[in-house]
Amino acid sequence: MRTTTKTTALLLAGSALLAAASAQADKSDWPENFTVGTASQGGTYYVYGSGWANFIADELDISGGGEVTGGPTQNLALVHNGNAAFGLTTMGPASDAINGKSPLAPGVKMDNVCAMFPMYETPFSITTLADSGIESISDIPDGARIGFGPAASTSDTYFPEILKTLGVEFDRRNGGWTDLGSQLQDGLLDVIAFAAGIPIPAVSQLEVQTDVNIIEFNEDEIKTVLENFPVAEFMIPASTYSTLDEDSRVVSMWNFSIAGCDLPEDFVYEVTKRTMENNDRMRSIHRSAETTIPENISHNTVLPFHPGAARWYEENGYEIDPELIH
Structure with a gap:
């Protein structure tokens, strides 16, 4: 009986080694x-x-x-x-x-x-400084300096066209989100048009340092954008940012x-x-x-x-x- 038990143990050990070797072999073509x-x-x-x-x-x-x-x-x-x-x-x-x-x-x-x-x-949302007087998309003045994120990003590809469709005329700017946030705070930009997952770190940082407005789309603007772009309606929960008192209606892309x-x-x-x-x-x-x-x-x-x-x-x-x- 002892011999049988020993043999069984050896067989099990051998099987384990073969399984380990097989698992290792499966990784042979994996990248380093x-x-x-x-x-x-x-x-x-x-x-x-x-x-x-x-x-x-x-x-x-x-x-x-x-x-x-x-x-x-x-x-x-x-x-x-x-x-x-x-x-x-x-x-x-x-x-x-x-x-x-x-x-x-x-x-x-x-x-x-x-x-x-x-x-x-990815919600498409707009942030301005509270003292800018911009509280809606229609408030954005002609020629406003708007940061759309890195060149060729989702935000830079779609947000300018969305705003043009809504009748906004602007001076287009590009850059990383952190840099654009600093430019907004320093008065070098009037608006940042974000397309990023929430909470957006740059917006959360801005909230700590200054008062901001997070602007939503009204019903007519939502309808116009849905008819012209591959997006869906989306609600940014009020709990996302300390600035929001209620959910903010925007559009989004997966x-x-x-x-x-x-x-x-x-x-x-x-x-x-x-x-x-x-x-x-x-x-x-x-x-x-x-x-x-x-x-x-x-x-x-x-x-x-x-x-x-x-x-x-x-x-x-x-x-x-x-x-x-x-």
């Missing part, structure tokens, strides 16, 4: 490190993306980190070209990119970009994380698994991640899902149209 394309410092993308990169690096014991970029449009190009493994983007720029309409590469269909997981909605379609399936599977199964950890990175949950994969109808991500969703009961899997 990875980069996540985020956006400018002071914006939600940078906080969310850098924190998520550090989390995944720790979970998978691989070197990784966030990179400051121009935002969603540039991230699509970086991932497509293999200069970043992962990135964060918005559905509007994503649609343009896969259809060859990216302003960074006109005519180039970016077909090496796959969706991984839903992030959050954000998704993206991966190079040629990344190993097992690698992207593990990244998706860790992200989708640890929402508490994700919310500790940025509270907008409360919507970083698998139920929200339905908001992507633009990008094909990476096979590794799709495998995790299907194993856990979330259906994806087979035509939407790379």
Whole structure:
């Protein structure tokens, strides 16, 4: 009996070693490190993306980190070209990119970009100093100096066109959100038109240092924008900023994380698994991640899902149209 027990133990030990070796072999084609394309410092993308990169690096014991970029449009190009493994983007720029309409590469269909997981909605909101006298969109004077974020970002791509459609004439400015916040406070800008996940760090910082107005869209403005742009109505909860006494009505666009379609399936599977199964950890990175949950994969109808991500969703009961899997 002792011999049988010993033999069984040896067989179990051998099986464990084989399983460990197999698991190690599965990682043989994984990258040695990875980069996540985020956006400018002071914006939600940078906080969310850098924190998520550090989390995944720790979970998978691989070197990784966030990179400051121009935002969603540039991230699509970086991932497509293999200069970043992962990135964060918005559905509007994503649609343009896969259809060859990216302003960074006109005519180039970016077909090496796959969706991984839903992030959050990006509200389009407007902030001014309280002493500016600007309390509504119609109050914005002709020629107002408006900061739209980094060039070619989601904000810079869509917000100027939205305001033009609403009859606003302006002097267009670009820059990182932190820098634009400083310019607003110093009187070098009249308005900042933000498209970023909430709470926007630059706005929260402004609130601490000075009095601001956070401006909403009225009913007619909402209707006009919904008819002309790929956005949805959105309410910024009053609890988001100390400045707000009630929810603020704006419009929004969904954000998704993206991966190079040629990344190993097992690698992207593990990244998706860790992200989708640890929402508490994700919310500790940025509270907008409360919507970083698998139920929200339905908001992507633009990008094909990476096979590794799709495998995790299907194993856990979330259906994806087979035509939407790379």
